[in-house]
Amino acid sequence: MTNPDVQALIDLQAEDDIVEGIMAQLDAIAPRLATLDSVRAAAIKAIHQLRAAVEADDRKRVELGQRLAEHKERHDKNVAQLDLVKRMREATAAVAQVEMGKKVLLELEQSHRDVVNRATEGRKVLADKEAALEQLDGQQAAARATITAEQAALGETLEAARAKRNARAEGVTNGLRLKYDRIRQRRRSQSLFAIESGACGACDTAIPVQRRQAMTNSGAVEVCEACGVLIYAREG
Ligand SMILES: [Zn+2]
Structure with missing residues (x-):
């Protein structure tokens, strides 16, 4: 889930x-x-x-x-x-x-x-x-x-x-919402992306396997260092 x-x-x-x-x-x-x-x-x-x-x-x-x-x-x-x-x-x-x-x-x-x-x-x-x-x-x-x-x-x-x-x-959650709002205000378009095929869904920069695994386990939402959008790992 x-x-x-x-x-x-x-x-x-x-x-x-x-x-x-x-x-x-x-x-x-x-x-x-x-x-x-x-x-x-x-x-x-x-x-x-x-x-x-x-x-x-x-x-x-x-x-x-x-x-x-x-x-x-x-x-x-x-x-x-x-x-x-x-x-x-x-x-x-x-x-x-x-x-x-x-x-x-x-x-x-x-x-x-x-x-x-x-x-x-x-x-x-x-x-x-x-x-x-x-x-x-x-x-x-x-x-x-x-x-x-x-x-x-x-x-x-x-x-x-x-x-x-x-x-x-x-x-x-407050902290996450503030982060999202800031990014959304800047981009004025989609700001939350799922990781697709091991890469950021927005800029396609590869996310290291270890980090990906950690994100999947924690369900954390993080910032893509390459393009600044929020990324999360989909289950499975
Ligand atoms: Zn990116």
């Missing part, structure tokens, strides 16, 4: 496997949430950038509008002045000024139209993107609710598994 201490430790280890399995499931949820967050953050960033561009175009539109009005006023004045000019030399200069002014006016009008169109188009795209974000939030709400429910369920399962584990731990 297996040493009761060893059996208690085997039972404790089985509960720890369950606890760590649940923790791994909980850990696996984090990247799913991170993916949802990053998709949403990218949509919001695109909206902010577009909004900034539209606002910059709005400021440009106002500024161009002012320049256009000023220029138009000056140009109208020049055109009116043209009728009053009588002398030939002055008339040539005035006509040239009006022509030049007209060219500038057309250019300003074109720039103004461009910026108005661009801002209008930008606003449309912005509205689309905002609607898409709202839709995304709706879709994500379902995914997030699922994740929250999974987390809550896993949390409860974990709590129950931990309680069961702690109850099992009561059955293990």
Whole structure:
């Protein structure tokens, strides 16, 4: 029959496997949430950038509008002045000024139209993107609710598994339990191994026959010097 201490430790280890399995499931949820967050953050960033561009175009539109009005006023004045000019030399200069002014006016009008169109188009795209974000939030709400429910369920399962584990731990001798807990914390996986074919079940380092025999007789749990796990000799 297996040493009761060893059996208690085997039972404790089985509960720890369950606890760590649940923790791994909980850990696996984090990247799913991170993916949802990053998709949403990218949509919001695109909206902010577009909004900034539209606002910059709005400021440009106002500024161009002012320049256009000023220029138009000056140009109208020049055109009116043209009728009053009588002398030939002055008339040539005035006509040239009006022509030049007209060219500038057309250019300003074109720039103004461009910026108005661009801002209008930008606003449309912005509205689309905002609607898409709202839709995304709706879709994500379902995914997030699922994740929250999974987390809550896993949390409860974990709590129950931990309680069961702690109850099992009561059955293990104090010194042995401390040793096991330390090793388990470090390895975060199986920490108690049977000796298999005369070697440590974890690292396969051979255990001298004499020591093996002593361990079989005493039922002792010892530390493998090679890899640091707990080892015990199976009966027979
Ligand atoms: Zn070993």
